[in-house]
Amino acid sequence: MKSVNTNTLIILAFLLLAGFFIVSKLTFLTPALAFVVGVVLTFIVCQLDLPTKSTNANTNPSSPAELTTLYIGNLPYRSKEASIKLHFEQYGYVDSVRLLKDRRTGKPKGFGFVEVASDAANKMIKKLNDTTFEERTLKVRLAKEKVED
Template sequence: MNPSFILNIFVTVIFAIVLYYILPILASDMSNQLSAAIGVLVGGLLAPALSKLFSHSTLSNEQDVSSEVSTLYVGNLPYRADEEAVQEHFEQQGSVVSVRLMKDRRTGKRKGYGFVEMNAKGAAKAIKNLNDSTFQERTLKVRLAKEKLKKNSI
């Protein structure tokens, strides 16, 4: 369930409870049911605005840190290694977004290299700790991948 949805429900319920008790005191001729209904209405209208206000400032900072994704070139991989094994090996360094192991188009056999996308901090840690380390009896070469150049379409 979406955290902002839960927050909206929580704020709405709080407004309903508070106004259930406060409105009858302020307007003595108002019933408790009407004050609760007004509380739900006010809470329902204010909750999305409040959740956007609070979640935007905290999420933007988290997204700035977590959205920085780096692509690593991983060379000298064992031919028997699969994406899952490589992902488990790199997750010890940080959060892995994806793993792509290159295959020969004609034979379908792995080429012995691939690319791992992970958060920037994890990527830096992986380069430091996994470059020239042994993985399934092979010495890995781990470095930042070069930008893929797009072909000119003239």
Template sequence: MNSPTIINIILSVVLAVAGYLLVPVIAANLDPSLALAIGLLLGGILVPIIGSQFSGTSSVAQQADEENSKTLYVGNLPYRANEQAVQQHFELQGQVHSVRLMKDRRTGKRKGYGFVEMTAAGAEKAIQNLNDSEFQERTLKVRMAKDKVEE
């Protein structure tokens, strides 16, 4: 387990116990099990907010990670493929930050191509291993995406 996960677990337990102890004091006729549930609910809401303060990820580290990421163009995708399936397929090559599959604006149907943002090392590996490979009975075309040209 990594450090942010442990911190989040500890924060969840602390908030649940605080809810168990404090909510009956505030509302004297409240059942203790309901108080625990309210504490857990508050913990689920507050832990991501509080945990990000202690996780050690700074904006500098996030900027370095973004600069180290590359966007891949993925063509000839099956029309039935969804973002989760594509992400799982590409995660075998490296860490995936995001997947965007393009849809027709009018019909909402997928166009058969998309973009995968991942670490630079993973992107290079994905190009080598997944270009011209089979995915859901289609041969993928994987290459570095070109920068979008503003008109």
């Protein structure tokens, strides 16, 4: 089921008020018929997928299909996910950052993955690959698909 956004609720309230005044002036409509017309109109309005305007360029993509995973190598071991996210957000939307750690020792491995908006991925690769981040030269590439055995 779709979630109802604010615009839909505003339109619904407007239709409710307009419908109340129109139906009260029409004497040939029975209360049951007026109810059915109201239900049908409400159903139609709730099914509308009204676009919302966005003023921020780094908005969340509408679906996971619009995300791309980037590999980040040569990370400093002291790097935190939040600092990497801030660094990458300069060039587009960042959904998540995963830094890998050794299972046995729990120490960072020095690489990770960043999920970004697909339209910003190439820009991030061009701008951030071979640049210095916390005194290390980053390697930024498209991540390869995980192969299941």
